[in-house]
Amino acid sequence: MADLQNNDTHESSPARAVLLESFGGPENLTLQDVPAPHPGPDEIRVKVTVAGLNPMDWFMTSDADTAARFGLTLPSGYGTDYAGVVDEIGEGATGYSVGDRVYGAALSRALADFVIVKADGNIASGVAHHTPDGVDDQTAATIAIAGSTAAAALEVLNLSPNDTVLVGGAGGGVGLFAVQLARAAGARVIGTGSPATAEYLTTLGAEPVAYGEGLTDRVRALDGGPITAALDLHGTDTVDVARELGVPDNRICTIAAIVEGVPAANGATTSAESLQDLAQLIADGVLRVPIAAAFPVEEVRAAVELQAGRHARGKVIVEL
Structure with a gap:
């Protein structure tokens, strides 16, 4: 039997997610209360602590035609890179335990208190990798x-x-x-x-x-x-x-x-092993990831504006 936490502990308090009610610039981003999601078969839920921003985030959601190419519909989430902790495991999902630190990608929905990803997924379905010891969540959220x-x-x-x-x-x-x-x-x-x-x-x-x-x-x-x-x-x-x-x-x-x-x-074609090798190089101090700026999720618009300006020297992250 999979290790599934009691969902009732989460039903009474809604989760937060950054959403777009219309496609366009960062002025359309809002932080909203949403129902807390729970994993289905072969899925895990991650409590997100940090999300990392990338040019693809605002490119994908810049207009309706571009969003449609990526399978995005309204209301849409935002952000793809994340780091956090596994806190629920769906039936049949293997390779993870509650409490595991992970990082990964969840296409245009990483800026949320929780993300649901496939235990053996990809960027489109959501994917998680174990965060090596020696890599903090702020750095892990920039990797995927x-x-x-x-x-x-x-x-x-x-x-x-x-x-x-x-x-x-x-x-x-x-x-x-x-x-x-x-x-x-x-x-x-x-x-x-x-x-x-x-x-x-x-x-x-x-x-x-x-x-x-x-x-x-x-x-x-x-x-x-x-x-x-x-x-x-x-x-x-x-x-x-x-x-x-x-x-x-x-x-x-x-x-x-x-x-x-x-x-x-x-x-998308990079092997999980190659990505984990890269993460281990960070843990070993061979690679470093400069963090240009960290914003609370309430200031997500300012974070996206800074990242989209392409002048940040290092990664821009959003903390949840």
Whole structure:
């Protein structure tokens, strides 16, 4: 028999969830009381302590047509990354116990007191991974989306100590993982960003170079040998520069655009083992996740505005 907590203890007090009654900007986000959910067969319930924000959160809910592509309907939840504690287990769900610390992804519904996820699920159905000792919930809530995307991209590039990789958009949420994973693989990393992010990129292990017109010449002027691989985390500008620098298409990777001949990485295909390896690197102190700002859930609109502005140096989290 599954270890199912008494649901009656939760029925008398409603839970909270951040909801959108109409798609659009952060001004449409409201914190509402909702019925406390309970897990069905093969599901677990997680008491969320922290949710992490990603660009995909506001992109998916920016308008009705985009939301429909992701299967979202109104009223819609918000946010995908979460961390917390398992507090109910549905019949047949295995691999978890009440009290286990977990992190994971629940597509556009992580900003809530409780999320229901499949015990063996995926991002769409909700997924949970055990949080390693040595990783706090604030950090764990940043891992699932950006970490899995970075891990997928690094699997495509298969970097070694013989590589010098150009990372476009290195200062973003995926970039902070990608830069450090590339460094952990022994590669030299050149990261593009604004001049204001140079010091931050250096702390991640990248050699900073300003993006924009003339990037090819600025990269050529750096000492240390040719660029052998490239990762474009924003669009296609870095792809174009990498091609000018002689990087073959099979050693270039995108995450936000499709370019003919260039492989694209998708975090949804990252194995659970790869993500857990990344989490363990954080626990071991090999990787670090800078937290740019933490907001209480009552200030979710301000948190989303900061994250959507793309100027935060590190991850933005919301605490429940």
